[in-house]
Amino acid sequence: MDTADKHAPDPIPKGRPLTALEEAERARVQALLDTRYMADLGPADAGWGRRQFLFLTSVATAFAGLNFFVWPFIDSLNPAADVQALASVEVDLTPIKVGQSITVVWRGKPIFIRHRTEAEIAAARSVDLSQLPDPQPDAARTLKPEWLVVVGVCNHLGCIPRGQRPTDPHGAYAGWFCPCHGSHFDTSGRIRKGPAPNNLAVPQYTFIDDEHIRIG
């Protein structure tokens, strides 16, 4: 700030008492300054409650407004309409012979569809549920006994279990075997041994007719 100024009045010497006129002027300016600073958030006074109310309601409104602003940006990262449009696939089952498996892609994930043999169905249905880490009867996992439809993603850490091809390892229970950390799945896609906590998930699907299913 520029303090040098040739027009300034002579300062009052230190120690000299103010004259009545000077004292009146000092009080006048001080009162003016006090008036200007009154709007500052000072200690409690007569206007405090009203000001506090206005302050809090303003902040609350601003915060609500901020949320209205932020939500669209968060939601923009959710699956977009074109991604959701790909969320269901139809599969023709006629080419799949008994004992064969195919893999289809649904929502970017592999879906195992297996046309099970009588032996496999029997093996899956005869298990004592109390021996299973994630007890679930085979009947609850299939719409038709000969068709098993599961999400081919090991729910341990997301690897894809082997066992779709006849030459693949099928694990100790003739189903699937996850090579990442050694989880064994049975002919119903249920976890039998290894670190995976749950059975292979069954996606939501329906039979359109005897030969076609819609997944999703």
Next chain:
Amino acid sequence: MATRRWKNGFVRWIDARFPIFTATHHQLYEYPMPGNLNYWWNFGSIAGIILVVMIFSGIFLAMQYQPNTAEAFDSVERIMRDVNYGWLMRYIHQTGSSLFFAIVYIHIFRGFYYGSYKSPREITWLTGCLIFFAMMATAFMGYVLVWGQMSFWAATVITNLFTAVPGIGESITTWLWGGYAVANPTLNRFFALHYLLPFVIFAIVALHLVALHTTHSNNPLGVDMKGPQDTIPFHPYYTVKDLVGLGAFATLFAIMVFFAPDALSEPDNFIPADPLVTPEHIVPEWYFLPFYAILRAVPDIGPIPAKLAGVIAMFGATLIWFLVPWLDRSKVRSAKFRPLYQVFFWVLVVNCLVLGWCGKQLPEGVFLTISRIATGYYFFHFIVLLPLLGIFERPRPLPYSISAPILTPSPVSPAGRLELAPAAAGDEARP
């Protein structure tokens, strides 16, 4: 500053190692602001806030955008149709760019009117000019990303400006394109730079603020702050005043985003880019129109061909702002006390609006003549008027200080001024 003691022990611990609380207190409470700022001083803070809004919305758009000529246009349409609230994010970004320029133009012309560029605030002004340059580059490249017809041909026309450079022009243009025409490499690098430059702007804004807080704000009277009677703390006075302006601005912003998002944009940009067909009439976004008019107005000047002269004039139109602190010879800052400059300031404003209007028209007949006159006047204002006014204009008498017109003269302080004892002065007097 360092002597302040905080009551809370944790705050004290942090502050001793990283004085964020002391620094904040210093900038918000101890930092003196002139007591007489009007609403034209809101636009700096609004510009800062909208820069943040642009960066924020831009980052989210970049997460959905494909910087590839085969997919760019479709990915923008996908943002508009398929991405959740994508239309909102894009319209915030698109409208935001227009309003950003509007706000910054007002901010710049406030500087012109009140002489904010004059000593000791030259560096503040220069960093501001740099910000504007970076903004123009960012806006141009962002517009190209949409990859509509106007995007493509704007990119072609603007990069072709560099062919006007004698000798190496063609090489520069090829280098800018990364090929022999505007194509995928161009789009890729524009996307990378469009993401980078806002952060560069953010950094220059920090420099702008450091310079500002060193020399303190100018004010409508243009006289220096002489003492505590002239100042008020930034908080709560100017935080509240800025919020009022911000509220009005945000309302306008929302109205445009929700009810007139395409009001300022060119319909041709809804046609996907076609390198084989140029639109009938290429015009830039409104905020570049005055510069576009200057580009097209300039004829051959002696040995300089019109093409090169136009490019020089267009860049010169903003580069000349860097020289304004030294072109203006007047010691008086505020136009309030400069009767002639006050008139010429408004003539310049009208002149720029005329240039903008001409930039929208085809460069023929009467529009070309008007563009030429307005371009001539634009440079006349800065190169001739500003220096001469400083010499020949007789300014009105300046008040002694900001508070002088409020503090009426008295026998003790004829200039309306009183030396306050230090104990009663300024912030220390407040609770």
